[in-house]
Amino acid sequence: MSPRRRDSEVTAAARAERRAELLATAAEVFATRGYASTTVREVADAAGMLGGSLYYHFDSKESMVDEILSAFLTDMWDAYERVLAAGHGPRRTVEELVAESFRMIDRHRPAVVIYQNEARYLEATGPRFAYLTESRRRFREMWLSVLDRGVLEGVFRAGLDTALAYRFIRDTVWVAAGWYRAGGRLGAAEIARQYVAMVLEGILADRGETGRSG
């Protein structure tokens, strides 16, 4: 951009920034208290304004979550697409998808929590949130395709129930958003590394000596 902006640019940018701030605040509150049981007044309190004032910036409480979740999902799918486009083998792809997921948790933690906890409720709310259903379907397809290929290529265990493994990974990764705190003991990358290790190799000390069933 040129060093000289017109007023409207400055204004539009300032407004966008304010919206983003408010959305970040709202996301935090929704994630902590739950969307349905968060009152608009609580969000406003957290933002240092009165309840009605939020409606200068947003149409409704619903449009706030909508924007929060849309932004997150857009960002997430961009990242996933980049990984898939790289054309790695199944194992590396799994590693990178997991790493990317933890990066998402790092950047959009509240949004991820909201997605985990409220998606089903929001979808039942009407067609506005149909894209959540769609995202879930696409997510499942992506993972199944990677896992199936891995089994086919002999990288993953023969006979692996990929539908089950998919859920295993999905739950494992995303639920982490519930307890992850940025700046905690472990960084997102390190957590991702360890998760991947567990998923790929399990927790047993030595596999050779270990029978499979209990």
Added chain:
Amino acid sequence: MSPRRRDSEVTAAARAERRAELLATAAEVFATRGYASTTVREVADAAGMLGGSLYYHFDSKESMVDEILSAFLTDMWDAYERVLAAGHGPRRTVEELVAESFRMIDRHRPAVVIYQNEARYLEATGPRFAYLTESRRRFREMWLSVLDRGVLEGVFRAGLDTALAYRFIRDTVWVAAGWYRAGGRLGAAEIARQYVAMVLEGILADRGETGRSG
């Protein structure tokens, strides 16, 4: 029981049965719609009565969830205690704890879902649900103790981050309640077996040839 009951016994038993029925209904609805966003009227509808009528049986909506969760947690801890009391080694203990957990999901699925989704909200509600916090603490301690012992005894990988592994297992197992359907493709026991296999051994085909990091 004796072959002759007094009326009050019959009545008490019938009443208890009716309560149980109603609680099962309520649990189903709470699990599906979310506790906070389920109305008492919805529960009553599902039970084939009018909203106010539920108050003949229960003090409040809150006391319904309370009873649902208490029953579940009591049952769960009884089972866990039996496993721990058996004195198996770490691996077998893990296997049985996981199996027991899936049995719980099988028997108390709605309660488990409610527990997963609403515990945090309910705890914030007041001291009435302090036992949920306590249960979580106890659960964590139990698992950490098993995992730590496993590492110490060389059954689990040296250097395993047990705090992380604990969360890994916890999430992995319990979130399953969200998608598990009794009578589906796989029985609870089979799912448990496969989960345990993944947790213990990972999904890789052959560990010997596989480096640990990505």
Added chain:
Amino acid sequence: MSPRRRDSEVTAAARAERRAELLATAAEVFATRGYASTTVREVADAAGMLGGSLYYHFDSKESMVDEILSAFLTDMWDAYERVLAAGHGPRRTVEELVAESFRMIDRHRPAVVIYQNEARYLEATGPRFAYLTESRRRFREMWLSVLDRGVLEGVFRAGLDTALAYRFIRDTVWVAAGWYRAGGRLGAAEIARQYVAMVLEGILADRGETGRSG
């Protein structure tokens, strides 16, 4: 009906009666204060209950006016149809339509006032009130047809601007709802008689001697 009703019949009848009472109250208030500027609380006050209680009986404020206006229009069109079906000549038809209209004002005064004042606003509210527009169209067609026939048959003045006369009559008759009070000096029938006289013959003492004015 048989002298013995089942409970459900009694209940349903009682409920319908209560609804009718409440609607009558609401209509009165809407007519007096205007629909948009009447608060639900005002309606409830007038009905001797609290604001929220109205929602046990009705879905919304909007559905209240809806029911009020629908009932009125249904009744009105039934009456008009009977008049038209009688097959009288234009003059008698006009007389009876006017008489019927004043009977409507007598029976549905608040509804008529609401219709006069709020129809345009309500129509702008969405498709729910499209039937108001439709009713207006049908009303206009009915009157134009009667007036045109009257001119054709030489009963009404040649050269009469029937579109203008239609509005003249329409306004003349219906706006009366705004000031008419049941049990006032004149009954509905007497008012109708005098209105018809004015419409048909004007207010001049003697027509023969009177030029039409420039």
Added chain:
Amino acid sequence: MSPRRRDSEVTAAARAERRAELLATAAEVFATRGYASTTVREVADAAGMLGGSLYYHFDSKESMVDEILSAFLTDMWDAYERVLAAGHGPRRTVEELVAESFRMIDRHRPAVVIYQNEARYLEATGPRFAYLTESRRRFREMWLSVLDRGVLEGVFRAGLDTALAYRFIRDTVWVAAGWYRAGGRLGAAEIARQYVAMVLEGILADRGETGRSG
């Protein structure tokens, strides 16, 4: 005015003009949407500015209608006074009052509509709009006096219910503001002529052969 104005004069004139523009816009919107259900923002939109900006020109939404209605009523009474001062007989006076009224509708259509629809509401608002009540009283007195004189002098039908006839004329004339569109098929003068004809002579083709009742 002198050929040389001071700045303050220019400014004052410009300001007055802007106010008049804005009031015309506001009147249009109030007439179309209804005063109570029109938001200040809607008025501002129509004027091409933001909601808050109107408050530079006006104290409140209320003061806008106030000014609109006052201007109209002042103009109207000036015209009526001129007619009355001319000292014509009853019939000519009626003709000219009606003609004057249609001229008012032509010039102040939105104000007339607002007056018709909102007067009652505004009067209930407090003493500020007491002049509306007063105007109505004065209007009624003026007409009754003309009509009564007409009956006394034998110009109007003996036995005419002048209270009823007054309302008949009032409604007939003013409600026309609701549908009148400047530049339509008929000019204000022509509409006035036909209205007067209907009021004075009715719509019947031939009075001699026509009995008065139905």
Added chain:
DNA sequence: AATGAATGAGGCTTCATTCAT
């Protein structure tokens, strides 16, 4: 003159709960 952001009162509506029958 006008903007942009915020205020705060008040409106419609929902819902857990109560209670007479």
Added chain:
DNA sequence: GATGAATGAAGCCTCATTCAT
């Protein structure tokens, strides 16, 4: 045991108004 009607608190949202810029 259950119903039907009502309560009253609280939630989301609207909107006239204010004010610093």
